[in-house]
Amino acid sequence: MAREITYRDALREALREEMYRDERVFLMGEDIGAYGGSYAVTRGFLQEFGPKRVRDTPIAELGIVGAGIGAAIGGLRPVVELMTINFSLLALDQIVNHAAKLHYMFNGQFTAPVVIRTAAGFGQLGATHSQTFEHWFAHVPGLRVVMPAVPKDAKGFLKSAIRGNDPVIFIEHSLIYRNRGEVPDDEDFLLPLEGAEVRREGTDVTIVSWSRGYYLALGAAEELAREGIECEVIDLRVLRPLDIDTVVRSVQKTNRLVVVEEGWRTLAMGAEIAAAVQEKAFDYLDAPIARVGSLEVPMPYARNLERLVVPNKDQVVEAVRQVLYQKQPVAVG
Secondary structure (H helix, E strand, C coil): CEEEEEHHHHHHHHHHHHHHHCCCEEEEECCCCCCCCCCCCCCCHHHHHCCCCEEECCCCHHHHHHHHHHHHHCCCEEEEEECCHHHHHHHHHHHHHHHCCHHHHCCCCCCCCCEEEEEECCCCCCHHHCCCCHHHHHCCCCCEEECCCCHHHHHHHHHHHHHCCCCEEEEEECCCCCCEEEEECCCCCCCCCCCCEEEECCCCEEEEECCHHHHHHHHHHHHHHCCCCCEEEEECCEEECCCHHHHHHHHHHHCCEEEEEEEECCCCHHHHHHHHHHHHHHHHCCCCCEEEEECCCCCCCCHHHHHHHCCCHHHHHHHHHHHCCCCCCCCCC
16 A cells, blocks of 8 residues: 655655664764754654664764774664765765775675665755765766655665665755655565666657656656657666666667756766667667756856756756757647
């Protein structure tokens, strides 16, 4: 049975259920206990589970992640929260050189099943707090990287990440915590940490995105449908391992592709997706692949300037028209 809840509540349910299920699961991060977390995901957890399992930490991301990795090697199931993905830069050595490689370097003798939750996105936070680095982590073998867009995926992925044996970078978006969606009322609801999802069927063009970008893609598809243009919308969901086969099958049907992401386009996920589709489905393409991303400048603080930098629905609509070789809306009927 499913009910409609927010993205935030889906995360809260996943954490709470796994903490009751397995006493080895504990949380650690900055302001997650007494304050309840920067995005209120862990509000009330300190009172419910106590300071041993909900640990407020110093402002020291390298130490937080390193402690989490050590706890995971020792048999615990840590869920480490980094306040934003911008601060993961301070912990890159632990994530890339340790969490991602330990299982391989020690011939599989032990694992480091640490889950690193963090938030990407913007919202008048300035240049150093408004970035999204999912493609950096997706570049690294040994990590699983997920960036769910809908509450159902947020819960199912987080529960699977906590139970699994791989280090997982679990990226949320600061602007979608209030979004609502149906989530199964099942304490054993799990989703495998792999595979893209076709959210909307279409025949004219494929739009691929993830996280907040998925909502831009869906909004553009709904607007274009009123003109008779049917877009197939794919929510990538998981960035490593990357499910390019689902994208290829869609492009073989629609013959056109638009990739939407919030990050800068240079050397980003969209470039990898475009290259992979070109390799696997070149003969099916009827137009060059279009990519939509942020302007390649540091994020301004002022809201009006911020809105000029990040991609919007109108840009996605224009990209679809570009691959369809249309400049103006087409009259229907």
